[in-house]
Amino acid sequence: MERVGAERDLVLGYVHALNAIDAAMRVAIPSLERVADVLGLARSRRLSRRGHIGSYSYTVHGAGCRFVCDNGTEVDVDFAADGSEVFDLWRLRWFGLSLPEPLDVTDQDLRSAVWSLQPLLIEVRPGWFSVAN
Template sequence: MEQVGAARELVLGYVHALNAIDEAMRAAIPSLERLADVLGLVRSRRIISRNGYVGTYSYKVHGAGCRFVSYDGTEVDVDFAADGSEVFDLWRLRLYGLSLPEPVDVTDEDLWTAVRSLQPLLTEVRPGWFSVAN
């Protein structure tokens, strides 16, 4: 049960970190209405480059998402759904946990249990992919 508690804290930490990144990015780039808009700003090549620094984060846009790394090395990788919502899977949650200053390594089974316990805060938007509910 202790591992499920650690997994639950990891998931909540990821959501908190994602919210902090969203705030920092929107404060630094006023034209950003939501985090997913970073894809359009990169693709237009006029506003921001594919990778760089914003505030205390480095970022690298990839495919349908972006990886953010904070000054302490914590990684938050997120994809964006067609509607612009932020989506993540168990792999991204594990990556986040392992990148923490004091790494947290939990099993996929414990992460599944944690994610399910956090509904309705989290919604499974497609098999194995989750989003924070509006």
Template sequence: MERVGDARELVLGYVDALNAVDEAMRAAIPSLERLADVLGLVHSRRISRSGQAGTYSYTVHGAGCLFVCGNGTEVDVDFAADGSEVFDLWRLRRYGLSLPEPLDVTDEDLRTAVGSLQPLLTEVGPGWFQHRH
């Protein structure tokens, strides 16, 4: 059961890290009302596709963005059509493996952990999840 506990800690850590990214990006780019607005700013060429915001570097890709913290921790997130932040098990695993003390958990354990965290997290599509603010 300890593995599921690790997976649960990983998921909660990802959500905390995503909230920290959101705060740092909005502090660095005052016109950002929500994290998803970074896509519009890149598409309108008001900010570059990759750059630095506080202690984070960011790289916009497709429908999302990869944020890398100063310690190397990676928070990769996609944005749904309504601008909400969505993520899948692959992004959660990538976050876990990038931690200063890497945490490698199985998709099965992550799925169990995500299920145990409802209604904090909602499955918005097969294998895709959203955090309720």
């Protein structure tokens, strides 16, 4: 990624990765209505808290889940009470550092990139963002 617009591309890459995970999870678990349902399945022990689905390994944690693609790229996401996927600058930064060609960006540059992507992204609570419906 070139430096110009690299932060914006990183944020869009994260959103694209979330969409790919959503698609892979729905194929692997047809009863899944949304990725957030993984939390309930893990809590009810109908799904292991860690495992492998398709080309992703996953680890359920607290209010979210960490997915690691076969290429090592990490996508960590939390879920809001309504099941929507939410993320903060730390998760975006970690995603960038885990890319095959790591991209280390500042929180300030990430914040600017997120704000430049409105109305695609919305701030759901201070410092936490989601993809708009």
